[in-house]
Amino acid sequence: MTATITSPHAPHRAPESVYAISTRGLARSYPGPEGTVTHAVRDLDLDVPQGETFAFLGPNGAGKSTTIALLCALARPTAGRATVAGADVLTQPLQVRRQVGMLFQHSALDPDLTADQNLHVQARLYGLGRRHARERAAEVLETVGLTDRRGSPVRTLSGGMRRRLEIARGLLHAPRVLFLDEPTTGLDPHARAEIWKHLRALRDRHGSTLFVTTHYLDEAENCDRVAIIDHGTLVAQGTPLALKSAIGDDRVVLHTSDDVTAQQVVRRTAPPDRVVTVESEGVCLRVPDGSAWIPRLCAALQGHGIAVHAASATPPTLDDVFFHHAGRSIHGTQPGRTPKPTSPYPITAEAGGGR
Amino acid sequence: MSTLTLPDPAAPCGRRPARLRHELRAVHALVYRDLLRLAGQRTHTALMLLHPVLYLLILGGGLAALVPHGSLGVGYQTYLFPGVLMMTVQMPAITVGARLISDRERGYLRELLMAPVGRSTLLLGCCLGGTLVATAQGAVLLGLAGIVGLPYDPSLLLLLLAGMILVSFTITALALALAVTLRRGETFHMLLGLVMMPLLFVSGAFFPLQTLPGWAHTLAGANPLAYGVDLLRRCISLRVPDQAAVAGIEWAGRQPPLPLEGVLLLASGALALLWAAHRFSRPE
Numbered sequence: 001m002t003a004t005i006t007s008p009h010a011p012h013r014a015p016e017s018v019y020a021i022s023t024r025g026l027a028r029s030y031p032g033p034e035g036t037v038t039h040a041v042r043d044l045d046l047d048v049p050q051g052e053t054f055a056f057l058g059p060n061g062a063g064k065s066t067t068i069a070l071l072c073a074l075a076r077p078t079a080g081r082a083t084v085a086g087a088d089v090l091t092q093p094l095q096v097r098r099q100v101g102m103l104f105q106h107s108a109l110d111p112d113l114t115a116d117q118n119l120h121v122q123a124r125l126y127g128l129g130r131r132h133a134r135e136r137a138a139e140v141l142e143t144v145g146l147t148d149r150r151g152s153p154v155r156t157l158s159g160g161m162r163r164r165l166e167i168a169r170g171l172l173h174a175p176r177v178l179f180l181d182e183p184t185t186g187l188d189p190h191a192r193a194e195i196w197k198h199l200r201a202l203r204d205r206h207g208s209t210l211f212v213t214t215h216y217l218d219e220a221e222n223c224d225r226v227a228i229i230d231h232g233t234l235v236a237q238g239t240p241l242a243l244k245s246a247i248g249d250d251r252v253v254l255h256t257s258d259d260v261t262a263q264q265v266v267r268r269t270a271p272p273d274r275v276v277t278v279e280s281e282g283v284c285l286r287v288p289d290g291s292a293w294i295p296r297l298c299a300a301l302q303g304h305g306i307a308v309h310a311a312s313a314t315p316p317t318l319d320d321v322f323f324h325h326a327g328r329s330i331h332g333t334q335p336g337r338t339p340k341p342t343s344p345y346p347i348t349a350e351a352g353g354g355r
Numbered sequence: 356m357s358t359l360t361l362p363d364p365a366a367p368c369g370r371r372p373a374r375l376r377h378e379l380r381a382v383h384a385l386v387y388r389d390l391l392r393l394a395g396q397r398t399h400t401a402l403m404l405l406h407p408v409l410y411l412l413i414l415g416g417g418l419a420a421l422v423p424h425g426s427l428g429v430g431y432q433t434y435l436f437p438g439v440l441m442m443t444v445q446m447p448a449i450t451v452g453a454r455l456i457s458d459r460e461r462g463y464l465r466e467l468l469m470a471p472v473g474r475s476t477l478l479l480g481c482c483l484g485g486t487l488v489a490t491a492q493g494a495v496l497l498g499l500a501g502i503v504g505l506p507y508d509p510s511l512l513l514l515l516l517a518g519m520i521l522v523s524f525t526i527t528a529l530a531l532a533l534a535v536t537l538r539r540g541e542t543f544h545m546l547l548g549l550v551m552m553p554l555l556f557v558s559g560a561f562f563p564l565q566t567l568p569g570w571a572h573t574l575a576g577a578n579p580l581a582y583g584v585d586l587l588r589r590c591i592s593l594r595v596p597d598q599a600a601v602a603g604i605e606w607a608g609r610q611p612p613l614p615l616e617g618v619l620l621l622a623s624g625a626l627a628l629l630w631a632a633h634r635f636s637r638p639e
Contacts, residue, residue: 094472094473097471110388121387122466122470124383125380126377126471127377169466
């Protein structure tokens with residue numbers, strides 16, 4: 001038991017704790033209405049290495065919060081097992097909770113106490129000694145940039161400040177894994193950027209393992225790895241780049257003076273297995289590393305006397321990845337984006353335009 | 356200093372003394388939170404204290420002229436004093452239950468549940484915090500002892516303080532037992548509104564239990580508030596025999612011994628707390 005309590009920076013570690021989080025067949029189901037069973041999470045296999053920022057991406061109700069509750073030993077899995085920071089969530093729940101920090105989706109502070117008092121109560125709850133609790137409170141307030149508001153009652157703080165204070169509270173007991181459930185929901189863009197600045201600093205400076213759930217695609221994009229969950233099932237996981245390149249290539253569109261002739265030229269220039277089509281916005285081609293192809297294609301077209309009016313290469317987005325695996329967009333069905341199972345790569349212009 | 360170093364790498368959390376120390380610190384954290392709130396919400400505290408004072412001065416003052424001295428054994432305000440003390444501790448004690456529910460509704464409870472301590476520890480912390488805050492408010496009311504004709508005798512005040520600690524603990528534990536079974540704040544407040552007034556009336560706080568109709572008298576025998584009032588009143592008569600009021604709780608026409616009343620209060624509080632801890636520890 002003592003062996004697992006080492007400094008997070010210790011280079012040597014028991015082999016099973018290479019992963020900060022590891023789950024096998026993790027499942028949680030509830031009895032639903034009329035004898036049915038609701039599967040909140042099913043058959044989840046995850047491995048999150050130490051120091052990684054891991055995004056758990058999915059629409060509302062996909063099972064993200066349930067997964068976090070299971071991993072923090074707040075809820076008991078109905079099947080499977082999970083180890084977090086080297087401790088088993090079923091048999092060592094207290095040890096798990098001692099090692100993890102948590103930022104709930106709807107987090108709560110005591111509004112009548114000051115920032116400092118909230119932190120002190122929390123530090124004592126985690127078993128820190130009085131003096132140590134005060135030191136840590138000062139440190140984490142510094143970390144999230146709230147030192148000057150330490151004496152303010154929480155009800156006088158802005159939403160972004162509260163969220164930062166909540167992150168500070170999660171850091172008090174120096175957790176090895178920090179769970180953040182929708183850390184930026186309901187915040188304005190400035191406050192969101194501020195939160196992410198602090199989260200990235202945590203990862204870079206202290207090598208913290210961050211497990212972030214989100215339905216913001218741009219936030220998932222910034223993480224080391226992404227797992228996509230839908231209806232309680234993991235549909236894909238990997239680096240954002242790998243996920244995107246796995247589903248298809250960049251979409252290159254060339255608007256030319258003579259699209260029909262251009263199609264022939266592009267077909268000869270591009271790799272032989274590529275399909276080149278003429279669509280309303282111009283000649284379309286799906287090819288890896290699309291932007292690198294644009295100058296070559298332009299040169300070839302100009303050699304045939306065809307003028308290129310516009311050229312674009314649109315990389316796939318994580319929404320396209322989600323769309324590919326779940327058959328719908330992450331934020332519900334968007335107009336003009338009906339699932340086309342036959343199309344291997346249903347990307348449209350607005351998907352690229354949002355980036 | 357690094358933000359992500361373990362708080363105390365030398366302390367192995369698996370060992371029993373360390374574990375116990377952690378649990379005790381968690382209890383202290385919750386008691387500390389209650390004290391901070393008490394210190395921070397002065398207006399709220401003052402208003403909570405004003406309520407029993409008004410009862411003592413206005414109701415007590417008004418009825419004192421009407422109620423003959425002989426029917427109670429003491430002046431009406433003296434008679435009312437233990438009841439007022441009980442009301443003083445009862446309000447903050449019940450607030451603890453209400454706050455458990457509001458903490459649950461606001462999500463703060465979930466933050467508490469994340470702490471690496473047993474859930475019963477958290478409940479114990481709530482209970483001790485409520486007991487302490489209630490007793491502290493009751494102690495302020497002891498300052499009015501002179502107004503109702505009681506001497507500022509240290510041993511009397513200490514005895515009353517001890518009695519109030521006991522009553523506060525029992526009411527807090529009962530309120531917590533109710534709070535862990537109810538999910539909605541409205542239900543809690545509605546139930547209390549429905550039950551508190553009759554319980555107060557059959558507690559002997561305002562008039563002797565003997566004047567109640569038979570069925571209400573039976574009800575008083577099962578009313579923890581009645582035992583609380585009786586305990587405090589008998590504490591007074593123990594130290595100031597010439598201020599002995601008429602008997603309160605009676606079992607088959609005989610007063611139960613004072614220590615037995617105390618033990619009963621303690622036991623019912625402890626049972627309520629155990630049951631609440633049991634309910635509270637059930638995984639969600």
